[in-house]
Amino acid sequence: MPSSCFVADHSAPTPVDLVPASAVEAYLEAHSEYAATVLRSEGFAAKAGELVRLPDMTGNLSRIVFGVGDNKDALCVAKLSASLKEGVYRFDYIPEDCDPQMLAVAWADGAYKFDRYLSKKHTPPQLVIADEAALEIATNFADAIHLLRDLVNTPAQDMTPEILAGQVADLAEEFGADLTVTAGDDLVEANFPLVHAVGRAAADAPRVIELSWGNADHPKLALVGKGITYDTGGLDIKTGGYMRLMKKDMGGSAHAIALARLVMSFKLPVRLKLVVPAAENAIGAGAFRPGDVLSSRKGLTVEIDNTDAEGRLVLADALVRAQEEGDPDLLIDFATLTGAARVALGPEVAPFYTPSDDVANAIAAAAEKAGDPAWRMPLWEPYYEMLSSPIADMKNSASGPMGGSITAALFLKKFVETENWVHWDVWAWRNAKYGNSEGAAAQGLRAMFGVLSARYKA
Incomplete structure (x- = not known):
């Protein structure tokens, strides 16, 4: 249709x-x-x-x-x-x-x-x-971007981890993909300790949502999206003004889901793996605490400096999972990860991180062509010192307020084994513009799909 x-x-x-x-x-x-x-x-x-x-x-x-x-x-x-x-x-x-x-x-x-x-x-x-072909292309893009915006715009009351899993299930059914969902205490047994810790205090259980699609002989494409369906900040609670828009903290997962939809609707010749760690960072008797030391799927231990730096925790487990079925040709994650990214580049330019100059150049070219503004940020390794902990392998939050987007990306890099990795720190939101009120927006999506289309010759 x-x-x-x-x-x-x-x-x-x-x-x-x-x-x-x-x-x-x-x-x-x-x-x-x-x-x-x-x-x-x-x-x-x-x-x-x-x-x-x-x-x-x-x-x-x-x-x-x-x-x-x-x-x-x-x-x-x-x-x-x-x-x-x-x-x-x-x-x-x-x-x-x-x-x-x-x-x-x-x-x-x-x-x-x-x-x-x-x-x-x-x-x-x-x-x-x-033109029939042009209509199909326009429809594919419109459907993916409208899905993304619907997911982000929907209040948390109607976008719980369970409901988000249902959205991915609908996508799997539409395109004939395989779906696996691991929820609640089963996450501990399945070795997703960080996802479980972040979401265990919420009424709706955390879960890891996995979609697989495409020919196993094709290049492996792994997509990961932060699915924090609401972020109170946890015990390091946000103030009301900062909490107001936190229904959009699953915007990374919305981007990853939308990109998966584009990949499948355009039938790119890839073996697609989508991993969405979904949780609500709630306050309750089971909430994880500042000072706790948590294990990760990779085995690295993490001292919790700030419970409001929870997105990188769930992404850490998900990134490891996304690499376990063979080295991906490309590993991409999207996350509404830091306010520091907005301070650095404002509301419209999407920062991305990658160790690969080739991938970075491809993104820059695709962003220019699509009019989808993006900017490469540095993985400045001397800043790892800001994440050091005396009692664990690392902390989840830097010791000072500077370079917050960079240190978050460096945290994630500890869980990535490939050079062909891209991390997007997006806002997933737009102030009033183009005659419409503020609301959800796609950032980096068209640029990233442009890279995929060229890379996999769609």
Whole structure:
């Protein structure tokens, strides 16, 4: 089923012209004197996000004219689809250097609304994509990104570890993948001690969710996503302001799940392994404590310096598990791991870490092509000293406030055996933009899939 924001055909779609600022005069000269007069009277200069509903001589809507400014924002068109009423539209005029695939992604971005709890449901504007192959590509991206945003936007009351496991189960059923879920005290028996410790105080039991798909002879691709469905901070409790958005602390798992969906929907020739450690970092009689020393799946011991540094704990066990069925050709993890990443790069640029220059260069190129901003951060090994403990192999949190995203990545690196590893420290959120209110957003997803498509020749 095509995404509801796209349609293969329509008898009378409303035409839409996308005009860059550099071509506005040429655009006006190419149209009727009447149209040019109306646009000039509106002061249309094709600034990014500028929209004019152009009437015909009888006053009825003739076409939509939308400015894309310098045409450098890949998601600029999201403001267009966010602004349009229910109806069917087609692109009549687009700049020569626009990628139709990215235009479709941007359209889907703006057309999305999280309306689960609204009495009045949203009917998105639909874009005509007549080419069957292009429609399938647009639909695959829209479905994956909308799934990601739905997962992150859903309040923790309706996105528990059990429910998150159900979402992965639905994905496994859709694509014929294998699914294994280990939950509760079985995690101890199965040697996931860190996942169990983080989630054991919650009413909904922690669990490790594993999905496997594809031919075992193909290159192994391992995806891991932090699935903390709500983060109180544990006994090192967050203040109210910092806790307010912690429904999104499973945003890493949402990214990994969405990327798995893209891999399967595009049928990449890989052996896919998705591992999601899901837990709620709750406060209760069984909560782990500052000063506790915990074992890990790898055998390394961890002294708990701060219970609010729990995401790296569950990821540690999951990363080890993701490497146990043979060395992966590529190991990728996504996590809403640190506020330090936001301080360093702000809300829109997604930092990533990798020991491999080749992988880093591939991500940089894919991010540029997709308009999905990303920046490589250093795995600065002298900072390991900040994680040293006198009574355990390491601490889970650095001894000072500086370099918090780097030290978190270094912690994870202790549990990784391959050079072809990428760690994304994403926000999974967006402030109000493109005509929509704040909410979940994909970060690094399109860039990372661009790498996978090139690497595995999709």
